[in-house]
Amino acid sequence: MSRDVLGLFVGMALAFAGWFGGFGAFLLVAALGALGFFAGHHLDRGGDVRDFLTPRERRGR
Template sequence: MNATRTGLLTGLVLGLALAFGGFGAFLAVLVLGAIGFLIGRHLDGKIDLGQLFGRDRG
C-alpha cells in the first residue's frame, strides 16, 4: 500500500470517527493510530524507539 492510499484511508477513518463519535472519538483514533504507526515502523526495523525516547544504550 502506497502513501497516498494510506493517507486516504487514515483520513476516512478519522472523518468517520469525528462524524459519528464526536471530537473525543476523533482524538482517541488519532492517538491510537499514531501509536500503532510507531509500533509498526519499529517492527519493520525502520525506526528505533529507544532513540526516540532517549534510551540509547550504544
C-alpha cells in the same frame, strides 16, 4: 498499498470517527493510529518490542 492510499484511508477513518463519535472519538482514533504507526515503524526497522520497555542507558545506545 501506496502511502497515498493509506493516508486516504486513515483520513477517512478519522473523518468518520469525528462525524459519528464526536471530537473525543476523533482524538482517540488519532492517538491509537499514531501509536500503531510508531510501533509498526519501529518493528519494520528490525527493532524488538522489548526496546520500548528497557531504558535507553541499558540498551547501550
